[in-house]
C-alpha cells in the first residue's frame with residue numbers, strides 16, 4: 029500500500045535516488061562507520077545530483093519540490109544506515125530556518141551553497157548543562173558595535189565537524205522574564221574568530237555521523253548574522269522542531285521496516301530441530317506482532333505527513349508519532365536481535381548496527397518524555 033501523498037514522480041525520484049545511493053553510499057558505508065565520518069565528497073555528489081534541499085525555491089537554486097520528496101530522501105538515506113541522519117538534518121531541519129527567517133540578502137548568500145553542498149549546516153541548541161530545558165541555556169551574545177560577542181559551549185551537535193554554518197541558540201537578553209524570551213538565533217560561520225570545535229564525540233551508534241562539541245570564546249559574529257528578530261529564537265525553534273520530530277519519526281519507521289525485513293529473511297533461512305525457525309509458531313507470532321506494530325506506525329506517520337503537507341498544526345500528532353514510533357522501533361530492534369540468535373550480536377550482521385543506532389531516536393529532537401509533556405499539555409488537563 030503506498031501513501032496517498034506519493035505520486036508517480038515521487039516513485040521515479042525514489043528509483044533514481046536509490047540507484048545513486050547504490051553507487052555512491054552502500055559500498056562505502058562500513059568504511060565510513062569505521063572512520064567515524066561521511067566524507068564531504070559524498071555531500072558534494074548529493075548536491076551535484078539535486079538531492080540536497082530540493083524544496084528550496086528556484087530563485088536560490090532549488091526545485092520547489094514538495095515535502096513528499098523530503099520523505100523519500102529521508103527514507104532512502106535511512107535504508108543505507110542511520111548515520112546518514114546528518115544529511116536529513118541539513119536538508120529538512122537546519123536549512124528551513126534560513127529559508128523561513130533569513131533576510132533576502134542572507135538567503136542569496138547561503139541557500140544556493142546549501143543546495144550545492146558547498147555549505148554544510150548544523151543547529152546548536154544543546155549545552156552541557158541544558159538539553160530538554162532549552163530556556164535554561166547559558167550561551168550569551170552581547171551586542172558590541174557591529175558585532176555580537178558570543179560566549180558559551182554547545183554539545184552533541186550533529187554535523188559539528190563538517191559544518192560551515194551553525195544556527196546557534198544564544199541568550200541576547202539573559203535577564204528576560206520568562207527566560208525563553210531572551211533567546212535569539214545567530215548564524216555562525218566556520219571562520220568566525222573565537223569559534224572552535226572540540227572533540228568528535230565517540231557514540232554507541234550512528235558511528236559515521238559526525239557529532240561534536242562547539243566552543244565560543246568572545247566569538248565575533250557580525251550583527252547581520254542574526255536570524256529573524258532578537259528575542260524570537262525560542263518561538264522559531266518551537267515551530268521548526270515539528271518538522272524535525274516528523275523526520276525522526278519517518279527515519280525510525282523506516283528503520284523498523286528494514287529490521288523486520290532482515291529478520292524475516294533470517295528466520296526463513298535458519299534451521300533448528302530439523303526445520304526452518306520461521307515454521308515455529310512462536311516465531312511466527314512474534315513476526316505477526318512486529319508486522320502489526322509496523323503497520324500501525326506506518327499508517328499513523330503517513331497521516332501526520334499528510335497533515336503537515338496540508339499546513340495543519342501537527343504539534344500533538346507529531347509528538348505522538350515521535351515517541352510511539354521510536355519506542356516501537358526499539359522493540360523491533362530487540363526482537364530482531366533475539367530472533368537472529370548469536371549472529372545478531374555479531375557486527376557482520378546488519379541487525380547489530382541497527383540495534384545500536386535506534387535508541388538515540390528516543391532521545392534527540394526532544395526526548396520521548398518531553399513528547400509526552402507536550403501531548404499532555406495539548407489535552408488541556
Ligand SMILES: Cc1cc2nc3c(=O)[nH]c(=O)nc-3n(C[C@H](O)[C@H](O)[C@H](O)COP(=O)(O)OP(=O)(O)OC[C@H]3O[C@@H](n4cnc5c(N)ncnc54)[C@H](O)[C@@H]3O)c2cc1C
Pocket residue numbers: 150151152153154157158159160161183184185186187231234239388391392393394395396397398401
Ligand atoms: C547523537 C545525538 C545527536 C544530537 N544532535 C543534536 C544537534 O544537532 N543539535 C542539538 O542542539 N542537540 C543535539 N542533540 C542533543 C539532544 O537533543 C539532547 O541530548 C536531548 O534534547 C536531551 O537533552 P540532555 O541530553 O541534556 O538530557 P536531559 O535534558 O538532561 O534529560 C535527561 C533525562 O531526564 C528527562 N527529563 C528532563 N526533563 C524532564 C521533565 N521535565 N520531565 C520528565 N523527564 C525529564 C529526559 O527525558 C531524559 O530522560 C543530540 C544528541 C545526540 C545523542
